Amino acid sequence: MPAVLRVALPVPLPSLFDYLPPATGVACVGSRVLVPFGRHKLVGVVVAIGAEAAVGSSRLKQVLRLLDDGALLDPELMQTLAWAADYWLGAPGEAYANALPLALREAKPLPPIGDEYWSLSGAGRSEHDAGSRRGGSKALLDLLAAGALSAQELSERQPGWRDAARRLAAAGLLERSERPPLDRPLPPSLAPQLSDEQQQAVAAVGADLGQYQPFLLDGVTGSGKTEVYLALIEQVLAQGRQALLLVPEIGLAPQTVRRLRERLGVIVEVLHSNLSEGDRARAWLRARAGSARVILGTRSAVFTPLPQAGLIIVDEEHDSAYKQQEGFRYHARDLALVRARALGVPVLLGSGTPSLESLANAEAGRYRTLHLRARPGAIRPPQVQIIDMRAQRLEHGMSPALLGAVADTVARGEQALVFRNRRGYAPVLLCHACGWHAGCPRCDRPLTLHAGRRQLICHHCDYRQRVPAVCPTCGAGDLKPQGQGTERLEEALLAQFPQVPVLRVDRETTRRRDAFEQLLATLRDDQPAILVGTQMLAKGHDLPNLTLVAIVGVDEGLHSVDFRAGERLAQLVVQVAGRAGRARKPGRVLLQTHQPEHPLLRSLLAHGYAAAARELLAERRLIQLPPYSHQVLLRAEAPQREQVDAFLAAAHAALPVNAQLQIAGPMPAPMPLRAGRHRGQLLLEASNRSTLHGMLRSWQLALIALPSARKVRWSLDVDPIDLY
Ligand code: ADP
Numbered sequence: 065m066p067a068v069l070r071v072a073l074p075v076p077l078p079s080l081f082d083y084l085p086p087a088t089g090v091a092c093v094g095s096r097v098l099v100p101f102g103r104h105k106l107v108g109v110v111v112a113i114g115a116e117a118a119v120g121s122s123r124l125k126q127v128l129r130l131l132d133d134g135a136l137l138d139p140e141l142m143q144t145l146a147w148a149a150d151y152w153l154g155a156p157g158e159a160y161a162n163a164l165p166l167a168l169r170e171a172k173p174l175p176p177i178g179d180e181y182w183s184l185s186g187a188g189r190s191e192h193d194a195g196s197r198r199g200g201s202k203a204l205l206d207l208l209a210a211g212a213l214s215a216q217e218l219s220e221r222q223p224g225w226r227d228a229a230r231r232l233a234a235a236g237l238l239e240r241s242e243r244p245p246l247d248r249p250l251p252p253s254l255a256p257q258l259s260d261e262q263q264q265a266v267a268a269v270g271a272d273l274g275q276y277q278p279f280l281l282d283g284v285t286g287s288g289k290t291e292v293y294l295a296l297i298e299q300v301l302a303q304g305r306q307a308l309l310l311v312p313e314i315g316l317a318p319q320t321v322r323r324l325r326e327r328l329g330v331i332v333e334v335l336h337s338n339l340s341e342g343d344r345a346r347a348w349l350r351a352r353a354g355s356a357r358v359i360l361g362t363r364s365a366v367f368t369p370l371p372q373a374g375l376i377i378v379d380e381e382h383d384s385a386y387k388q389q390e391g392f393r394y395h396a397r398d399l400a401l402v403r404a405r406a407l408g409v410p411v412l413l414g415s416g417t418p419s420l421e422s423l424a425n426a427e428a429g430r431y432r433t434l435h436l437r438a439r440p441g442a443i444r445p446p447q448v449q450i451i452d453m454r455a456q457r458l459e460h461g462m463s464p465a466l467l468g469a470v471a472d473t474v475a476r477g478e479q480a481l482v483f484r485n486r487r488g489y490a491p492v493l494l495c496h497a498c499g500w501h502a503g504c505p506r507c508d509r510p511l512t513l514h515a516g517r518r519q520l521i522c523h524h525c526d527y528r529q530r531v532p533a534v535c536p537t538c539g540a541g542d543l544k545p546q547g548q549g550t551e552r553l554e555e556a557l558l559a560q561f562p563q564v565p566v567l568r569v570d571r572e573t574t575r576r577r578d579a580f581e582q583l584l585a586t587l588r589d590d591q592p593a594i595l596v597g598t599q600m601l602a603k604g605h606d607l608p609n610l611t612l613v614a615i616v617g618v619d620e621g622l623h624s625v626d627f628r629a630g631e632r633l634a635q636l637v638v639q640v641a642g643r644a645g646r647a648r649k650p651g652r653v654l655l656q657t658h659q660p661e662h663p664l665l666r667s668l669l670a671h672g673y674a675a676a677a678r679e680l681l682a683e684r685r686l687i688q689l690p691p692y693s694h695q696v697l698l699r700a701e702a703p704q705r706e707q708v709d710a711f712l713a714a715a716h717a718a719l720p721v722n723a724q725l726q727i728a729g730p731m732p733a734p735m736p737l738r739a740g741r742h743r744g745q746l747l748l749e750a751s752n753r754s755t756l757h758g759m760l761r762s763w764q765l766a767l768i769a770l771p772s773a774r775k776v777r778w779s780l781d782v783d784p785i786d787l788y
């Protein structure tokens with residue numbers, strides 16, 4: 065009987081596909097194959113080799129070509145991916161598609177894993193000597209005049225260099241070459257003398273190297289967590305093992321890469337989605353070959369092969385960026401734990417504002433908690449104060465007390481941050497004559513006024529229109545912006561403080577890749593300045609002269625229907641507040657609100673995040689919400705409401721009868737209409753995870769078979785982190 069290969073293919077079906085082995089070569093579990101699929105050819109991964117086929121073998125198609133001689137994915141990764149696909153109800157092929165860089169999902173030979181180097185050509189040297197170029201091109205020619213540099217070195221020294229390189233290469237001035245990775249050890253920079261708490265943390269994790277153990281490193285921004293990571297990575301390297309460090313965003317990466325390289329003196333492989341596909345595949349393959357010792361990456365880097373794993377670190381573990389919100393909805397932090405267990409290594413979750421999930425795990429004894437309470441170098445923690453906005457004369461949403469504090473700060477030559485988590489000029493444009501407001505026709509929500517671009521933009525679906533000159537309903541010219549976004553605050557602060565630079569940092573001002581870094585670089589000096597921004601400003605980046613953080617309005621977070629809103633708000637406030645007074649100067653934080661008596665704000669300000677989190681956890685336990693229960697959310701959307709309702713009703717009817725299962729819905733989603741599509745959901749909850757998981761696969765298969773499913777777009781989200 066011929067063997068049958070069970071192959072995971074990148075299609076959204078929760079099954080494997082059977083093929084006959086290729087004519088030449090011997091396929092093994094973990095190798096890639098090119099197979100016929102319908103009228104297409106697809107690259108898949110061999111998951112199992114069996115003797116029996118679901119379909120009679122005679123009808124099976126044959127693998128067209130074997131792409132790898134051995135296994136590209138090792139047994140640990142194969143096993144983890146199978147587990148992940150099962151847990152998050154992904155299609156097996158989708159899990160592999162997430163794990164493999166795009167370049168490795170094509171029917172091509174593996175790219176060489178040498179380093180990409182750039183150097184001047186003869187013509188380039190003459191051009192450099194002539195000095196006729198300007199801007200980025202000149203900077204790049206100058207950099208390379210001293211000798212060839214690797215792509216990574218270029219990224220560190222001249223962010224955004226690739227555009228210039230492309231131009232210059234097209235003109236024949238630069239040459240690109242591929243060389244074996246050159247561990248060009250930098251002289252490692254000196255580590256600071258670790259504090260007692262840092263030493264204890266390093267000793268605790270260090271003692272468990274070589275075995276699985278989760279740790280929660282609880283320390284605010286600036287408390288020295290990164291120094292703990294560095295000391296541990298040094299130990300891991302000394303043992304000849306690999307360390308994987310996950311960060312929530314690439315925005316955090318450039319600074320961290322520099323710091324890691326300078327301290328450790330080794331190449332740091334960076335894996336994130338903004339990398340070119342070639343670079344990504346190379347980094348992945350080097351990790352697989354074991355030549356990459358330190359790997360730094362965002363969410364999808366959790367799938368990096370680690371044949372000599374020593375340690376996995378998840379920085380800012382509470383960050384929602386770790387959860388993929390479409391397609392294969394995995395959570396990288398949770399997967400990091402699964403991998404650490406499979407690999408038999410410790411996993412370190414770091415945060416100044418740990419997720420309630422992790423706190424509950426620590427409380428239950430599943431994680432060991434390590435605290436960093438003192439901030440090295442800081443005189444004392446920032447002083448936080450609530451400003452009651454009620455019955456105050458507000459200047460574009462800012463109270464006299466807030467403006468006074470900003471004035472004092474810049475008068476002392478220091479910097480102030482005015483924080484508002486809303487882009488644009490105003491969240492609503494209202495007609496004072498008739499009450500009309502500009503709404504998104506596709507979402508049924510107000511459009512945000514962007515004054516600079518003279519546009520009304522929907523922040524949910526990106527619908528755009530010009531700002532009308534008069535009210536479209538009554539014709540009055542009395543259209544008034546309501547509320548404040550960062551753009552309006554910027555304008556108001558510019559008017560109030562004409563002699564001080566005012567910098568706005570939000571997605572609009574930092575659309576270019578390096579604009580954010582560049583904006584912040586201008587603030588390193590000891591000059592007075594005012595920063596206005598959204599949550600992009602909440603993390604990373606040491607601003608030593610920043611001493612005041614003024615939070616303008618957090619009240620939306622106190623009213624949200626999402627049960628996680630309180631947790632998010634507490635995390636955001638603490639993270640933003642942490643930006644004040646990082647260096648020697650003490651910091652001050654002002655929090656403007658209409659609800660100064662709100663218990664969450666009270667407890668946060670009086671007792672800090674840990675206490676507020678404890679109260680939130682007690683609440684969750686009381687009403688049996690995650691992490692004390694487990695949820696699965698079925699989402700559906702369609703052009704017509706009836707289609708959504710019909711599908712959800714059928715999905716509801718297809719549920720098994722189970723007293724342990726709580727069902728909420730079918731109900732409209734918190735945003736019932738988005739981008740012209742009606743949305744609804746069905747929420748399943750159980751206090752016991754196995755109750756849920758026991759029935760999910762068969763329910764999913766039943767949903768796929770429903771006739772009404774064909775008229776809707778639907779998805780299942782296991783452990784959803786928001787209910788939208
Ligand atoms: P976190 O990662 O928690 O934000 P970092 O490790 O980046 O904190 O530390 C914040 C700042 O304090 C950095 O500039 C770091 O170099 C410095 N620092 C950390 N630990 C020490 C120490 N033990 N002695 C002196 N400086 C330290």
Ligand code: ZN
Nearest residue numbers: 495498535538
């Ligand atoms: Zn009107």
Ligand code: ZN
Nearest residue numbers: 504507522525
């Ligand atoms: Zn919209």
